[in-house]
Amino acid sequence: MSKRNLVIATVALLIANFMGGLDSTIVNTALPAIISDLNGIRLVGWISSAFLLGTAVTTVLWGRVGEIFGNKRVFQFSVALFILSSMLGGLSTNMVILIIARALMGIGAGGMVSIPFIIYADIYPNPAQRARALGWVTAFYTLSTVAGPLIGGWLVDALSWHWVFFINLPIGIISMLLLQFTYKEDKDKSVENSFDYLGAGLLSAALIVLLFASDALAISMVRSLSLLIIGMVILGFFLFIEKRSNHALIPLELLKNPRVQVQNVMMFLINGFMIGYSVYAPMWAQGLLGKSATMGGLTQIASSILLLVGTRLTAKLMIKIPYKRIVLMGTISIVISALSMTLATKAAPYWWLIVSGAFEGFGMGLSFTPMQVSLQDGVRKELVSVSTTFGLLFRTLGQTFMASVFGAVLSLNTASHVARSDGKITTDMINKLSDANTAEQLPQNLIPDMRTILFNGLHTIMLIGLALVIVSFIFNLVRKEPVKQPR
Incomplete structure (x- = not known):
């Protein structure tokens, strides 16, 4: 890879990192306007938790998917998912649609944030150079968290809360295009199909049920405790499976x-x-x-x-x-x-x-x-x-x-x-x-x-x-x- 392409590819990944960091603060800034417009104080916690759950559940899975289909392709898919679900979020007319959009955004963010670290290892084989690149990752993320409140506040005051989601569209497209024309991935890789799909499914199910248990506190203590028990049973089954797996998702x-x-x-x-x-x-x-x-x-x-x-x-x-x-x-x-x-x-x-x-x-x-x-x-x-x-x-x-x-x-x-x-x-x-x-x-x-x-x-x-x-x-x-x- 030429030096010029290396720089542009790095910028492409940093832009995606910036977009991921921007989302956390820009949406939080718009929450009061969203709550007012959609009458959503009952479900306000889900705007953040749905996004975070999508990210948490999929972060450990994206790396394996990248090995199978190629990190470049999977990264671009995750960015595309993020910006398309952002459009859905911006067009939401009620809290349920917005929460679904936020969950999809979280799934996309899981790959958008994790896959770049794998690509950095590929384009920066020298550890010292890679360390400097990762320093820029921290700088861009911090910049996004500083800019997020300013951008989010201005968008809400000047336009509407919908634009804190629409803004992701041009940013994501720029990132995808820059990487497309500068980063050439080696496709001749043989990958052993040893991923713990059952363990991943059980862990995801347990986390989702436990999240519903925490949210049910606002509705019914009986429902919350029932979901908590179900979640813990699934988690116990996950540990049982992991103990006997040769390729455990999380080694005991x-x-x-x-x-x-x-x-x-x-x-x-x-x-x-x-x-x-x-x-x-x-x-x-x-x-x-x-x-x-x-x-x-x-x-x-x-x-x-x-x-x-x-x-x-x-x-x-x-x-x-x-x-x-x-x-x-x-x-x-x-x-x-x-x-x-x-x-x-x-x-x-x-x-x-x-x-x-x-x-x-x-x-x-x-x-x-x-x-x-x-x-x-x-x-x-x-x-x-x-x-x-x-x-x-x-x-x-x-x-x-x-x-x-x-x-x-x-x-x-x-x-x-x-x-x-x-x-x-x-x-x-x-x-x-x-x-x-x-x-x-x-x-x-x-x-x-x-x-x-x-x-x-x-x-x-x-x-x-x-x-x-x-x-x-x-x-x-x-x-x-x-x-x-x-x-």
């Missing part, structure tokens, strides 16, 4: 390594709080403080910038001090963020959200890199790939399940308080309150009471988030570092 040897798996649990918990802040801080700014969609999106800026700062600082600290101590500093910063959100009152100033986000982003930047390296160094060479993928799965599941739980909590809290308002306040009013534009149409004398209802729900979410990060902090204090394996 990996699951039996407590020093590694405690870090996955910590990632689950920390990401649970992160999704709570990123989804509901913009709603807090708009619904409680009356800010615009753009200002709601800007609550994420400090988090994104400090995430990059924390990541850069971690690379230097890992040379000097133990990984566990770096993670300790990171979890302390995240605890401060969660604590500040639980102490915030209904009238807390806008800058309070910004500062909380700064601590959250900085803590994330400090925590994830050393834990990710430990997940790889703490297992033998043959398990490095599956350990890395399994860690990604846990991070995504933390966001997926807690997004669903938080949505259920907000829905239950809203319904409870609305029922006690003697018909003066409706759920539809709370939907409109979450968007500063439609809030102007509400009876002004009822807005203080409506903000109290919304605040109670958001405060409960932040309390749960604080509990998650405190447990993660305790785990880090008592855990032992994984033993670095020889290579």
Whole structure:
């Protein structure tokens, strides 16, 4: 491959990475407008959790599909799926269609995010060059999370929430075309058909059922517990099958390594709080403080910038001090963020959200890199790939399940308080309150009471988030570092 084609192919992959990162913050910024337009406060958690579940379930599968059909072709297919489902999302007229679109977007994102790392290994055989390319991946992702709130807020204010989905169409097409004309993949590869399809199917089924169990909390405790039991039975059957499989999707040897798996649990918990802040801080700014969609999106800026700062600082600290101590500093910063959100009152100033986000982003930047390296160094060479993928799965599941739980909590809290308002306040009013534009149409004398209802729900979410990060902090204090394996 010529140097020119190498650069263009890399840019093509970075554009897709940018689009994937952009989606998380740009959609969160538009959530208040979506809720208001589609009357969707009951299902708001599913907008995030459906996307994340699609990503989580398929991330571990896309690599195998790429081996069979070719990474280039599969990458382009995943991008095409992402942008077509984005169009469906933008054209949605109700929450059910939007949630289906988000699930399809998540499936596409699973390949769009994971396959590039395989292609990087192909076009950058030199480890030093590949490391620099992966540095650009982090930079582009951070840029997207900074730009997302600004772009999302502007699109909602100037056009409509539909355009936060339509914007993916030109970006995705550019990425596909650039890669098509610059990257030539070796097609003469023989692949042994040893993929654990049964295990993949059982794991996917278990995760989907468990997600429905978490969402059912807002409807029926009996239904939630029933789905939980069914999900756990399927998960148990998955483990039974994996124990007897010669090509297990997740080797039991990996699951039996407590020093590694405690870090996955910590990632689950920390990401649970992160999704709570990123989804509901913009709603807090708009619904409680009356800010615009753009200002709601800007609550994420400090988090994104400090995430990059924390990541850069971690690379230097890992040379000097133990990984566990770096993670300790990171979890302390995240605890401060969660604590500040639980102490915030209904009238807390806008800058309070910004500062909380700064601590959250900085803590994330400090925590994830050393834990990710430990997940790889703490297992033998043959398990490095599956350990890395399994860690990604846990991070995504933390966001997926807690997004669903938080949505259920907000829905239950809203319904409870609305029922006690003697018909003066409706759920539809709370939907409109979450968007500063439609809030102007509400009876002004009822807005203080409506903000109290919304605040109670958001405060409960932040309390749960604080509990998650405190447990993660305790785990880090008592855990032992994984033993670095020889290579």
